[in-house]
Amino acid sequence: MGINLKELSKQEDFFTSGHRACAGCGPAIALRQALLVAGKDTVVSFSTGCMEVVSTIFPYTAWKVPYIHSLFENSAATMSGVEAAYNALKRKGKIKKDINLIAFGGDGGTYDIGLQALSGAMERGHNMLYICYDNQAYMNTGIQRSGATPYGASTTTSPSGKVIPGKTRRRKDLTEIMAAHNIPYAAQASISDWRDYMTKVEKARSIKGPKFIVVFAPCQLGWYYKKEDTIKIADMAVKSRFWPLYEVENGVHKITKDPKKVIPVEDWLKLQGRFRHLFKGENKKIIEEIQREVDMRWERLKKLEEAGL
Amino acid sequence: MRKVLMGNHALSYGAKVSRAQVISAYPITPQTEVVELLSKMCASGELKAKFIKVESEHSAMAALIGASSVGVRTFTATSAQGLAHMHEMLHWAAGARTPVVMGNINRAFAPPWSVWTEQNDSLSQRDTGWMQIYAQNNQEVLDSVIQAYKVAESLDLPAMVILAAFVLSHTSETVEIPGQEKVDEFLPPYERKYKIDPDEPHAFGGLTDPDNYFELRYKIQKAMEEALEKWEEAGEEFESIFGRKYGLLETYKVSDAKSLIVSSSTIASTARNAVDRLREKGEKVGLLRIRVFRPFPAEKIRGILSSVGKAIVIDRNIGFGASGIFYQEIKAAMYNEEQKPPIFGVVTGLGGRDVSSKDIIEIYQDVIRREEPKSDIIWKGLKL
Numbered sequence: 029m030g031i032n033l034k035e036l037s038k039q040e041d042f043f044t045s046g047h048r049a050c051a052g053c054g055p056a057i058a059l060r061q062a063l064l065v066a067g068k069d070t071v072v073s074f075s076t077g078c079m080e081v082v083s084t085i086f087p088y089t090a091w092k093v094p095y096i097h098s099l100f101e102n103s104a105a106t107m108s109g110v111e112a113a114y115n116a117l118k119r120k121g122k123i124k125k126d127i128n129l130i131a132f133g134g135d136g137g138t139y140d141i142g143l144q145a146l147s148g149a150m151e152r153g154h155n156m157l158y159i160c161y162d163n164q165a166y167m168n169t170g171i172q173r174s175g176a177t178p179y180g181a182s183t184t185t186s187p188s189g190k191v192i193p194g195k196t197r198r199r200k201d202l203t204e205i206m207a208a209h210n211i212p213y214a215a216q217a218s219i220s221d222w223r224d225y226m227t228k229v230e231k232a233r234s235i236k237g238p239k240f241i242v243v244f245a246p247c248q249l250g251w252y253y254k255k256e257d258t259i260k261i262a263d264m265a266v267k268s269r270f271w272p273l274y275e276v277e278n279g280v281h282k283i284t285k286d287p288k289k290v291i292p293v294e295d296w297l298k299l300q301g302r303f304r305h306l307f308k309g310e311n312k313k314i315i316e317e318i319q320r321e322v323d324m325r326w327e328r329l330k331k332l333e334e335a336g337l
Numbered sequence: 338m339r340k341v342l343m344g345n346h347a348l349s350y351g352a353k354v355s356r357a358q359v360i361s362a363y364p365i366t367p368q369t370e371v372v373e374l375l376s377k378m379c380a381s382g383e384l385k386a387k388f389i390k391v392e393s394e395h396s397a398m399a400a401l402i403g404a405s406s407v408g409v410r411t412f413t414a415t416s417a418q419g420l421a422h423m424h425e426m427l428h429w430a431a432g433a434r435t436p437v438v439m440g441n442i443n444r445a446f447a448p449p450w451s452v453w454t455e456q457n458d459s460l461s462q463r464d465t466g467w468m469q470i471y472a473q474n475n476q477e478v479l480d481s482v483i484q485a486y487k488v489a490e491s492l493d494l495p496a497m498v499i500l501a502a503f504v505l506s507h508t509s510e511t512v513e514i515p516g517q518e519k520v521d522e523f524l525p526p527y528e529r530k531y532k533i534d535p536d537e538p539h540a541f542g543g544l545t546d547p548d549n550y551f552e553l554r555y556k557i558q559k560a561m562e563e564a565l566e567k568w569e570e571a572g573e574e575f576e577s578i579f580g581r582k583y584g585l586l587e588t589y590k591v592s593d594a595k596s597l598i599v600s601s602s603t604i605a606s607t608a609r610n611a612v613d614r615l616r617e618k619g620e621k622v623g624l625l626r627i628r629v630f631r632p633f634p635a636e637k638i639r640g641i642l643s644s645v646g647k648a649i650v651i652d653r654n655i656g657f658g659a660s661g662i663f664y665q666e667i668k669a670a671m672y673n674e675e676q677k678p679p680i681f682g683v684v685t686g687l688g689g690r691d692v693s694s695k696d697i698i699e700i701y702q703d704v705i706r707r708e709e710p711k712s713d714i715i716w717k718g719l720k721l
Contacts, residue, residue, distance in 0.1 A: 068535060069535045070535065071533055071535060073403065074542075080544075081544050084540060084542075084543030084544050085543060085544045085545075085546065086540075086543040086544060086545040086546070086549055087543075087549070088543075089539075089540035089543065091538065091540055092538060093535060093538050094533040094534060094535055094538045094539060094540075094541075095538070095539075095540040095541065096403060096406055096533060096540075096541040096542055097540075097541065097542035097543065098399055098402050098403070098426075098429055098433065098541075098542050099399070099425065099426070099429060101395070102395065102396060102399035102426070105391065105395070105396035105399035105400050105403070106399045106400065106402060106403035107403060108361075108389055108391070108396070108399075108400045108403065109359060109361060109389065109399065109400030109401055109402065109403030109404035109405075109407075109411075110403040110404065110406070110407055110533060112359045112361070112387035112389050112400065112404055113358070113359050113387075113403065113404035113405075113406075113407035113408070113409040114407060115387050116358040116359055116385075116386065116387050116404075116409050117358075117407070117408075117409065119385065127535055144392055144393060144396075145392070145393070145395070145396045145399065147392065148391055148392030148393070148396055149396075151392075152389065152390065152391075
């Protein structure tokens with residue numbers, strides 16, 4: 029399938045309207061884009077979270093493909109069983125076609141509580157794609173900090189106060205953790221760069237074995253920005269190099285978008301209420317620290333790419 | 338074919354002849370031989386199943402819920418801490434109406450760290466919506482796996498076949514392994530009504546509001562009630578094909594008994610020997626073994642216990658702050674009966690301490706002297 033607007037406009041949506049997501053929801057866009065590529069013969073498993081809740085409420089479903097949710101920490105494990113079952117049925121000749129298996133999880137269900145199940149599934153080599161929609165906190169339960177919440181961000185469990193200026197720890201680098209599983213494909217994408225993201229989904233689909241994509245999907249409710257700015261916020265994360273778009277194919281890093289005009293990370297931070305406290309007094313040095321880290325990570329990524337690693 | 342098998346291998350053969358299609362398990366003492374033999378069978382091609390070697394028991398059950406939702410037959414085995422780790426998923430398996438069958442080796446919980454037998458692990462899962470079958474020998478372990486699939490798949494309820502750590506799991510006995518053709522006759526392939534199928538998409542596990550949830554719980558209870566009959570039917574059909582008889586309960590020398598010993602698992606089989614020895618001494622005593630604990634065969638139990646003079650329930654488990662768990666259930670089942678015996682509760686053998694025929698005789702002789710139960714627990718074999 030060609031990833032272009034002309035082709036895409038002809039595609040049927042399998043994550044459909046009628047879901048109960050907020051206006052300006054980034055994750056809902058991430059699901060729709062992935063399903064436009066994956067198509068009809070797809071099975072989706074889901075970890076507990078915003079997108080699980082908003083796409084269901086029994087007896088309704090926003091999915092036009094089979095969907096299974098079974099708890100928070102086990103989207104990857106559940107899909108392992110689905111894959112094994114299809115293999116068992118294939119061996120008996122009961123099903124013939126290839127089915128895309130996509131396990132979804134939010135950052136809480138992936139970076140944190142589901143990391144073990146994801147790691148196990150990737151190590152075992154199941155033929156599935158895991159997509160983490162990353163909105164950098166536990167949004168379903170009301171904006172609590174997760175392993176994906178960036179340094180300095182204020183959440184309901186890492187609130188900025190007089191003594192503690194928001195989250196004091198760095199976020200995990202999940203893409204590198206997944207790449208370290210020596211899986212054939214791990215990638216980082218953003219809903220703002222739909223062609224890049226969907227090309228990655230398409231590429232992952234064509235590769236046999238375990239694949240992983242983490243897609244940057246801003247949350248207007250939890251990040252405190254204007255809801256019409258979701259794509260802009262995602263775009264600025266890429267342009268500031270806070271969220272580099274790259275892939276690791278068979279262990280080799282490749283940057284898939286090198287922003288032509290790089291913007292200071294401060295420009296991106298200041299549009300979001302979760303970083304508002306960083307612009308006051310002493311906390312301003314945290315912005316410098318964030319910029320230093322963004323630059324350092326980008327340099328590291330460039331070096332890996334240049335070295336063919 | 339007759340073979341000398343340890344209880345663990347009886348579980349593996351049970352899964353094999355039942356043609357389990359997806360197996361997912363994580364090793365834990367004293368369960369490991371179950372999955373080792375199944376792995377070997379898969380490696381040799383003797384068993385055509387997909388074996389997922391998961392990274393935890395939690396994922397083992399998650400994977401089976403996924404597989405079962407596609408509509409294939411699934412199996413796992415675990416014990417104690419592993420079962421507790423699975424606990425969240427046990428509720429899910431029952432709620433999702435996936436007829437997963439698993440073996441659980443009854444092992445005591447830690448701390449104190451223990452690998453020996455006790456029933457608190459499986460009994461802590463009492464209210465998860467799993468059927469529970471307590472086997473007394475290795476033949477029953479194997480046969481119960483086959484029957485468990487039959488009943489589980491007819492009602493879409495999961496089932497747990499339970500055996501005592503070491504006393505059965507690592508004890509070798511002669512076991513008849515039923516021929517495949519006969520098993521196929523008894524157990525047709527699993528057909529799931531609603532499954533994960535891209536040609537007919539459904540959503541599973543959606544948020545369910547108070548307007549819908551209640552009825553779905555009611556249906557689980559109704560299926561459990563129906564299961565009582567299904568276990569008896571399965572037992573009868575099993576007997577007609579394989580010649581071995583199984584029911585919800587087993588009675589031994591009850592017709593003229595004035596007192597009954599009530600127990601489960603291997604303590605019940607030891608108690609049979611104790612009954613014989615007591616009978617030799619002229620004691621009118623019999624045995625009631627609870628084989629199927631969930632669904633609880635309360636009506637059947639009432640039918641047997643209401644006419645006896647005394648009932649002695651022996652528990653290798655304890656509901657802390659209350660009493661032995663079988664004792665609680667049996668007492669509750671009898672409460673509304675007009676005619677009921679005094680029921681004595683004995684707690685013994687925790688953490689795998691041996692319970693011999695002599696111990697059971699002593700329990701009987703002690704209880705028979707008592708007029709009425711003064712407390713809910715009579716401790717036996719306690720060293721203080």
